[in-house]
Amino acid sequence: MERTAADSATGTDAGGGALAGTGVLLRFALRRDRVRLPVWIGALTAGTLASLSSFEQTYSTDADRTAIAKTLGSPAGLAMSGPGHYLDDYGLGAMMGHQMLGFVAVLVGLMTVLTVARHTRTEEETGRAELVRAAVVGRHAHLTAALVTATLASLALGGLLAAGLGASGAEGVGWHGSLLYGAAHAAVGIAFAGVAAVTVQVTQHSRGASGMALAAIGAAYALRAAGDVGGGALSWLSPIGWAQRTYVFVDDRWWPLLLCLLLAAGAAAVGYVLSTRRDLGAGLRAARTGRGSASGLLTRPVGFALRQQRGLLYGFAAGLFVLGAMYGSILGQAEDMIEDLAELREVVRQVGDASLAESFAATVMIVVAVIASVHGVMAALRPRAEETAGRAEPLLATGLSRARWVGSHVAVATAGGVVVLLAAGLGFGLLGAASTGDAGVVPDLLGAALAYAPALWVTAGVGVALFGWAPRATAAVWIVPVYAFVVGYLGPILEIPDWLAELSPFGHVPRVPAEGMDWGAAAGLTAVAAALVAFGIAGFRRRDLETK
Known part of the structure; x- marks a missing residue:
């Protein structure tokens, strides 16, 4: 027709x-x-459903629920949860609507x-x-x-x-x-x-x-x-x-x-x-006309990879800065939040022999680090997107080697992960300092964020390894951050055994600032990440390129 x-x-x-x-x-x-x-x-x-179960265990009495409702009634608590009307009758259902729905x-x-x-x-x-x-x-x-x-x-x-x-x-x-x-x-x-x-x-x-x-x-x-x-x-x-x-x-x-x-x-x-x-x-919006000649950085593999991924990097850095700032705004109220909640106080104290505020910060940092690892995964898998879209083939037809091409994206993923973690730690620290009145928390929380960089690199390394040897299975890398969140954040509440937590790279990171830094573990995770990247690049050099 x-x-x-x-x-x-x-x-x-x-x-x-x-x-x-x-x-x-x-x-x-x-x-x-x-x-x-x-x-x-x-x-x-x-x-x-796991959150509902944790609410049942943590806030098992009316007194517990009344105490947390009083704390969440502050401006910072309402901003992180939801409207104050839920607090009028703070049962388990109201807690789900208030804290989880948004x-x-x-x-x-x-x-x-x-x-x-x-x-x-x-x-x-x-x-x-x-x-x-x-x-x-x-x-x-x-x-x-x-x-x-x-x-x-x-x-x-x-x-x-x-x-x-x-x-x-x-x-x-x-x-x-x-x-x-x-x-x-x-x-x-x-x-x-x-x-x-x-x-x-x-x-x-x-x-x-x-x-x-x-x-x-x-x-x-x-x-x-x-x-x-x-x-x-x-x-x-x-x-x-x-x-x-x-x-x-x-x-x-x-x-x-x-x-x-x-x-x-x-x-x-x-x-x-x-x-x-x-x-x-x-698109309805016309593409911007580029400059007549590329900059020197753009003609290099790392510069080109950074140009491709800068929007992702900026977005994650800004988002995690805001997320860190939101948590930092209630850091000064951490002890009041869990003072009357015996079970929650015990869970937080398991993080380390430190103040409740430091233990609370260490627990929150797990969430921040897992979200930052999402950036690492997306950046590390960018070569796969370029390959399936048909853009890798003409690029690799030049003098650019496969190893340098993949390595440039890995460099952006690893360095960008550090930037994202620093943004989160900075937001957490600045607002935490304002909340607690202690300027010393800024370097402490920056260090706590950076402590998770090796675990983030391991997560990105898993993505590179899958890209090199099993490109059709690259989606499996998302199991790593999801598993890390479950065992790292919900593990103490659900009483998950320690050996299950140690299956995650994040399980080998000390809970800074509640605990001291373990440089041996950091070096080991960095070595594992390097091995995974090398393994993935070796696989990519040996397999056929998907062409269009």
Whole structure:
């Protein structure tokens, strides 16, 4: 069948309209994500249920819950958790809505944003969308399939959360509230999928589209935090704020979720309209014209790799600086927070023979380090993205060796990891000093952050090793940071054996500043990281390059 000029202008197809082929693309997207999405959904569900279990053990009495509610009623506590109305009747259900809903909503938004970008802009960037559109596939089929995939993932997560919480039997966690809790997560995920439908139209690069959508998630969280500390008006500008203002397990209001659905529908509609105003593979925002000649740094492998990854580095550094600052703002209240909580105080004291504030800082640093390792993994796997996109082949056809090319990205991953850790430690230290009135915590927390650099390098090394020898299995590297978070942060609460914690590279890092630095362990981890990188580069030099 031939397409007419009118069909091309309106985005319709003679074979079935603008949505032709959506069902096939949807099945294909679900098949491609048959591992990725279940891992996301399973991890978020397990983390939520584990948190409920830890709340039951840590805050087992009304006195415990009253004590933590009093502490979280401070401006810093409200900014990190949620609106103060939850504190009026602080049962286990209210604790889930107050402390967990906003945090997990960010991760749900991340899941749906990456899903939409993966099945739309990435397909165009790699040229696969052009091949698919050569068949009887409508202009809006890719976007529709991506949105449906993200929606199904959000609904599946919401259903599992509702079922898991409802069946837990925890005091104050009933079925009605559990259904609303799951629906709130699903609604936030669908809302941010709609936001991604707009951002993928703006730029021609998938990383840029994802970055803009992630910035929207960050802005939503910041608006929620500012609104909860202030009068509450700013929170009504945020999908995360809407979800928390259901007051799940307290008032159980469903109507704020309609705002999420309206945002999703409106943003998706804008995305469809914008997609008809650009060419396939192009973005609405024109690419900036570069300089006539490249700088000396850009002509070198490391400089070129840094140029490719600078956006990722800047984003993680800024994000972890803010995260560290948020934790630092409550460092001065750490002892008050856990003074009346015997079980939590005992868990924190297990970190080291130090003050509660130092032990609290050491516990928080685990979370910061695991998040920083995400940057290390993404930077170390950039060569795989270049290879699958077909950009590595012409580059390696020059005099650039495979070892130097991969090594340049490894250098950016390792050095960038240090920068990200320093940013987190600096934010933690500066606000911690302001909170405690002790300027000496700044160098202490900077050192505590840097102590995790060798573990971060090992994590990146695992990614390089998989890239060299099993490129199709590179996604398995994400097991390392996920496992590190579970055994490092939740391990003391769940009483996970020490030998399981030591299976993670982060388990060999001393809990600075509560403990002294172990230079032998740092040297050992650095040696392991170097061996993994060398092993991965050796494998890459021996295997065939994936070509287009």
